[in-house]
Amino acid sequence: xxxxxxxxxxxxxxxxxxxxxxxxxxxxxxxxxxxxxxxxxxxxxxxxxxxxxxxxxxxxxxxxxxxxxxxxxxxxxxxxxxxxxxxxxxxxxxxxxxxxxxxxxxxxxxxxxxxxxxxxxxxxxxxxxxxxxxxxxxxxxxxxxxxxxxxxxxxxxxxxxxxxxxxxxxxxxxxxxxxxxxxxxxxxxxxxxxxxxxxxxxxxxxxxxxxxxxxxxxxxxxxxxxxxxxxxxxxxxxxxxxxxxxxxxxxxxxxxxxxxxxxxxxxxxxxxxxxxxxxxxxxxxxxxxxxxxxxxxxxxxxxxxxxxxxxxxxxxxxxxxxxxxxxxxxxxxxxxxxxxxxxxxxxxxxxxxxxxxxxxxxxxxxxxxxxxxxxxxxxxxxxxxxxxxxxxxxxxxxxxxxxxxxxxxxxxxxxxxxxxxxxxxxxxxxxxxxxxxxxxxxxxxxxxxxxxxxxxx
Amino acid sequence: xxxxxxxxxxxxxxxxxxxxxxxxxxxxxxxxxxxxxxxxxxxxxxxxxxxxxxxxxxxxxxxxxxxxxxxxxxxxxxxxxxxxxxxxxxxxxxxxxxxxxxxxxxxxxxxxxxxxxxxxxxxxxxxxxxxxxxxxxx
Ligand code: B12
Numbered sequence: 293x294x295x296x297x298x299x300x301x302x303x304x305x306x307x308x309x310x311x312x313x314x315x316x317x318x319x320x321x322x323x324x325x326x327x328x329x330x331x332x333x334x335x336x337x338x339x340x341x342x343x344x345x346x347x348x349x350x351x352x353x354x355x356x357x358x359x360x361x362x363x364x365x366x367x368x369x370x371x372x373x374x375x376x377x378x379x380x381x382x383x384x385x386x387x388x389x390x391x392x393x394x395x396x397x398x399x400x401x402x403x404x405x406x407x408x409x410x411x412x413x414x415x416x417x418x419x420x421x422x423x424x425x426x427x428x429x430x431x432x433x434x435x436x437x438x439x440x441x442x443x444x445x446x447x448x449x450x451x452x453x454x455x456x457x458x459x460x461x462x463x464x465x466x467x468x469x470x471x472x473x474x475x476x477x478x479x480x481x482x483x484x485x486x487x488x489x490x491x492x493x494x495x496x497x498x499x500x501x502x503x504x505x506x507x508x509x510x511x512x513x514x515x516x517x518x519x520x521x522x523x524x525x526x527x528x529x530x531x532x533x534x535x536x537x538x539x540x541x542x543x544x545x546x547x548x549x550x551x552x553x554x555x556x557x558x559x560x561x562x563x564x565x566x567x568x569x570x571x572x573x574x575x576x577x578x579x580x581x582x583x584x585x586x587x588x589x590x591x592x593x594x595x596x597x598x599x600x601x602x603x604x605x606x607x608x609x610x611x612x613x614x615x616x617x618x619x620x621x622x623x624x625x626x627x628x629x630x631x632x633x634x635x636x637x638x639x640x641x642x643x644x645x646x647x648x649x650x651x652x653x654x655x656x657x658x659x660x661x662x663x664x665x666x667x668x669x670x671x672x673x674x675x676x677x678x679x680x681x682x683x684x685x686x687x688x689x690x691x692x693x694x695x696x697x698x699x700x701x702x703x704x705x706x707x708x709x710x711x712x713x714x715x716x717x718x719x720x721x722x723x724x725x726x727x728x729x730x731x732x733x734x735x736x737x738x739x740x741x742x743x744x745x746x747x748x749x
Numbered sequence: 750x751x752x753x754x755x756x757x758x759x760x761x762x763x764x765x766x767x768x769x770x771x772x773x774x775x776x777x778x779x780x781x782x783x784x785x786x787x788x789x790x791x792x793x794x795x796x797x798x799x800x801x802x803x804x805x806x807x808x809x810x811x812x813x814x815x816x817x818x819x820x821x822x823x824x825x826x827x828x829x830x831x832x833x834x835x836x837x838x839x840x841x842x843x844x845x846x847x848x849x850x851x852x853x854x855x856x857x858x859x860x861x862x863x864x865x866x867x868x869x870x871x872x873x874x875x876x877x878x879x880x881x882x883x884x885x886x887x
Contacts, residue, residue, distance in 0.1 A: 372800060372801050373797040373800055373801050374797075375793075375797055376797050376798070376801045377801060421801060421802075421803065422784075422801055422802045424751075424752075424754070424782065424802075424803075425754070425801055425802035425803040425804075426800060426801055426802070426803040427803070475801075477784070478784045478786075478798050478801060478802055479786075568764070568788070568789045570789065570794075660762060667762055667764070667789075669789065
């Protein structure tokens, strides 16, 4: 066997190992083993490697890995105004692959800091004020952190430049990484420098804290958060390479047990001249995470968002049967629905998960009634022209009616700018994160493999 | 001395886009730091921008005649957001048709605006008052 590249995804529940032969551009081995957070992630890895050996994968020429294990990259962000620096900070963190655990606007309170002390974040992103704008807020918050945080945690400072030195001095005990402002002038989102800082801290601190240093030292490229790998893969699939064009604008949905991630790679600007665009500019490669939408641990979040009556009507289950089904899913993340009403409930939950998560990700077109009649205002991205949607994750990818579920979820879009009639791609083999990883290293091969592995519905 | 920051925009559902661009250039030429929010700007957007940029004044433009409706409550919201003392100017064609301007001005000042300008007022007029109100060049 020639050049085998090992692509490892340390997930929160499972570690997935994908062995790819770069010459034949085929997957030559796949193993899924439980992630062992307690005894250390590398133990799970060696279990996976022996499994691959049984499949004939013996020599490995290169290694790449991503991780969302042990809670992923847990971040808290703060800024001044909710729709401005706070939103900019939140988007920058999401785009860096973080799990955004807390979002604070205006001034941090002692209760906020108590929350941070009880469960310190992996990284705190402190922003506020445009360059030359408000200084008081970020200084107040830096002071609150330095005075009341029980232990220092990694901090990225990306607020008003005029306050950066003073804020860094206040936070000396945290050794903050000082970055250019995430919103240097009003309405401008400068996410890249912040994201680069987040990646550096992820490597330095997180990898060590989570027992990954040995694994990381053997890799051919830096270990990255799993969502970053997925974003890289999606962007490659949309844009292509010099050698081969991509599919054009695309959206992707990854329905997990606890969260649902939605990705879109497109500009999403208004399609007609009489539509005014409002709000922060959207990132070309955008990621949103719904922490309350998932098919197992977070199944009750779907029910509260969709309404119990609608879930019962759609699944045909009684109130009692629904409660039993939900408890089962909540308590056992690995539980598989075999058939009958169990499968029916999973499909109902998946349908609503798609409908809700896509609506939260997509932009809105509202008609505003003014003294002069009707005008149109768009906020967020217009996904209507997208020609492809990729589905991955959870039990969904095993169902042959996944495409029909998506089509149903896109119906009755109301004011949401959802894809109108996209072709549906399904990641049947669960290769999304592995091929995303490969995209960061061997884009031409990764693109050809994605086009081969993802099947049209 | 540090430049003073102005948040400017056309309020409400008003789409007249040309005047605000001229105001933007004129204010920059006069040495201001200008945050131009463009057309169809809500009260909340004016306020959020002013807080985040630590603005020294808000300049509202209204051309389509509904200025009175559009600025109602703006001062109270500024007070709520902690920038209650910020000067707020309005100009353009702020009411429908030709009305005696002293009466119009009275109504706008009663709503808490700092200055209201009659139709045909130039950017230079606004700059003159801004310099006075913000204590520039004294
Ligand atoms: C072009 C135009 C349009 C275009 C706008 C295109 C665009 N996207 O910009 C279109 C066709 C879309 C349009 C639509 C309408 N328009 Co129109 N429009 C005009 C017109 C002909 C020129 C505006 C212009 O660009 N002027 C050039 C710029 C440089 O001047 P300005 O906008 O006045 O701004 C200067 C000054 O006013 C001042 N200024 C502005 N703001 C401020 C603020 C302060 C503090 C200060 C000191 C000074 C100041 O400084 C600016 C720079 O020099 C004017 C008539 C006119 N000649 O002014 C009517 C006019 C403004 N429109 C008018 C009307 C009624 C409408 C509509 C309601 C018509 C309708 N029934 O559909 C709609 C409203 C749509 C909407 N939702 O906003 C009326 C307003 C009447 C009133 N207020 O009593 C006007 C005055 C025409 C008229 N005489 O009836 N319009």
